[in-house]
Amino acid sequence: MANDSPLVVQLRDAVVLAGGFPLLSGVTLELHAGSLTVVTGANGAGKTSLLRLLAGLVALSSGSATVAGVDLGTGDPRLLRRRVGWLGHEGSFYDDLTVRENLVFAARALERPTGEIESVVAHVGLAGRIDTPTKQLSAGQRRRLGLGWLLLRRPQLWLLDEPYASLDDEGRGFFDALLGDVVAGGATVVVSAHDPLRSASLRPRTLHLAGGRIVGDAS
Amino acid sequence: MIRTALLVAGKDLRIELRSRVLLWQVVPFGVMALLLSGLALGPANAGHSSAGPGLFYLVVLLVALLMINRSQAVESTPGTRSSVATLGLDPAGVFLGKALALATELWLTGLVLLAGAVLFLHTALHGALVALPSIVVTLAALAAAGTLYGALTAGGGGAATLLPVLALPAFAPLLIAGERSFSAALGGGALWEWWVIIAVALAAYLAIGILLYGVLEES
Incomplete structure (x- = not known):
């Protein structure tokens, strides 16, 4: 059902470099409105870099990217950040x-x-x-x-960088319930985590990153 | 821009009011520095020395550097920087707001230090009062320049030590003009030529900040 919704994130071979070092080395990804996606991977896999790219906090080095209607190559990053x-x-x-x-x-x-x-x-x-x-x-x-x-x-797009870190079971349950409401309300949510989400109520799409690339995609 | 400036200035001043760093650390440091300067001159020379305005501005420089670092430090936590960036605030407004808050703090500190100069350096009270308007404008220019240079060095590992090295060449004309103006006020000389230099510097730093603060933030 979510795939009938408009695209909020559209990346094609997105590369992000920092001091010549690739933080993201060719990510292709589409996310629809009203979807929940969990990005997993080891430290340094590129999870936070992907979220920062989607927030317009780091510049796109090559490839193409449109997030919340803003082209990251030519658009105003401040416009994206407000969304x-x-x-x-x-x-x-x-x-x-x-x-x-x-x-x-x-x-x-x-x-x-x-x-x-x-x-x-x-x-x-x-x-x-x-x-x-x-x-x-x-x-x-x-x-x-x-x-x-x-x-x-x-916001149109929620970017949560390791939100479950140092939360107890009650906190995780509260977080899951709230994210469920937000997604049901039509917002797009991307969560980074070390491990796949262990939630009884949420059925997210899980992307696995390694070396700045998506190496696994499970719905 | 003005709305953002007032919002940011209010936030910075509220943080300062709550943390009391200015009240309990910066002002006492400045007063102690003036006291030591008075002791170094000696009781016989303090009242007759022409060093009073120079020592006043030397101490102002030291406390200004502390306050500029402090002004940038409240923004420099990585999470805070990212989440505030996603508010998409107008950078010109942010610059004006931070400069206004810093100027307010410098004006309050300057008043205490001026009283300290009268007390410890035996600077003539009447001359100090005549110099007050030029001190207000000089401190405003220092705040504008300091906000620019603070943003330039913020986030780097050596921000606290890099700031004085980079900012001193920019501060020097302001400090010299301020000192000459203060000396002229004490000696009954003409003030206006120094006023022109300070006012032009203030206008120049405000214009540069409004135009370039966004670039500095992004970098």
């Missing part, structure tokens, strides 16, 4: 700002109403921590804040 949401495993916020302040900053930057913040925070289970500085949150809570940031933004 994607990024959640990194390092933590994606200003540590000295509170949960509320971080979300207000994101909402105002994107000219979104700030009235939704309290409901989003409640949705990700941080209602009791809304005025807590982000640096005082646990890893799992920071991940929930990241999801809140993305829920507030409602």
